[in-house]
Amino acid sequence: MLKSVRPKKNLGQHFLTDLHVAERIADTVDACPQLPVLEVGPGMGVLTQYLLPKDREVKVVEIDRESVAYLLERWPELRDNILGEDFLRMDLNRVFDGKPFVLTGNYPYDISSQIFFKMLDYKELIPCCTGMIQKEMAERIAARPGTKSYGILSVLLQRWYDVEYLFTVEPGVFNPPPKVRSAVVRMMRNDIHECGCNEVLLKKVVKAVFQQRRKMLRVSLKPFFAQTSLNRDHTEFLSHPELTKRPEQLSVDEFVELTNRIEKEIS
Template sequence: MKQVKPKKNLGQHFLTDLGIAKRIADTVDACPDIPVLEIGPGMGVLTRFLVEKPRLVKAVEIDSESVAYLNEAYPSLRENIIGDDFLRMDLTDIFGGKPFVLTGNYPYDISSQIFFKMLDYRDLIPCCTGMIQREVALRIASQPGCKAYGILSVLIQAWYDVEYLFTVDETVFNPPPKVKSAVIRMTRNDTRTLGCDENMFKRIVKAVFNQRRKMLRVSLRQVVDAASLPHDFFDHPLMTQRPEQLSLDEFVTLTNLAAPYIR
């Protein structure tokens, strides 16, 4: 069977260590009894372990060469290999509107976009696991006060509990990436509403972290209508904080404070 050559333009780094592949595949067991959607299976190093589990597995792969390889290597999965761009797909009907686990060895350059899409479909995705660049994993799992705490930390932790599971060295990939990787698991929490306007929340979080070294009384000026502000608006105690110091609840408070004055 002809091997698939990793494509740089697709950010492909094929995992070669079967022991690590099985460990990644087993992360889905924390959310049993529902189907699994694998993103970017490549030559199926995770797929081989996922299909052994007693649940339906589907795989989304944008690379036509990989799709052909998977069809030949996993004939039992042939009807469930989707040749498409995950970022452009409507996930509602993947499993007939039923919840599913998202997993994969995610391309580094689009992992954040994948997780933002996960948030859009959070009611369908109670669990998301997989391998990403270690720096991004640390960012997602980071807590307030840490240097890595940022937009991904706040937006994902608003809806998911995050576990940093283990680190993966560069040497177990073909071709080896220039950075270390990490495996994480995100499990849907009990939050159903934030207690503020969600769109405003996202806008404010992104705005203040884009100027993360500045106090909120400075960074907020880019999104509020200064002429409409109460005279004491910037006297609120939060305004002397920097974004990495704020907890999730404080971001909700900030959103409710600023939302009436957003341009």
């Protein structure tokens, strides 16, 4: 008889125990048929067992050695497809030899934002990402402009992905139960292949203004002009009516336009 894996607090492990929920999460990858699947943090394989019959290659990445040992014993057919690594340090180009894949998982809540930032670095390789995260995070990445949840990840993810909030999951279906509710999301690559602005600067602008989200844009953007020529007066630029807005009032496209105007002003 297989010995259960003990959930480890330092790895943020909360093992899903409801098989119906696990099957529903696994079915979210069907939006991208044929593509291979990479599951992050399979634990004891509750989601994996519903991915394996989908007639496509499935690989799992798991940093916990105890979980790896369990998976090898429970599903010997996974032997060559278990990657005992840290997902955040992996070169995703080598997972399926440079071929696109679907990313899924019951993601550790404390690193889910880092997982999505990494996904953005490999966006041309990941046309579809699904999985379970903290409900607050799910609301954040799916949020629309003008809402309290709209923030850094909302803008940066929605530039490249259409985000769907699929369903909510209660704490009681986990071992141990988390202190928060969870939610399942799906992100599908949109048809944008050029950012439309300096992408590095866009990230800096979005992070800068949302870190001071209660302030007007012209206040939180001032540091961008402090490093330019001392002889250059940016008063006219900073007095633009749009810069009296707060960051949550700008759409993703408006952030792209703002980034272009900032780059022109400081160059």
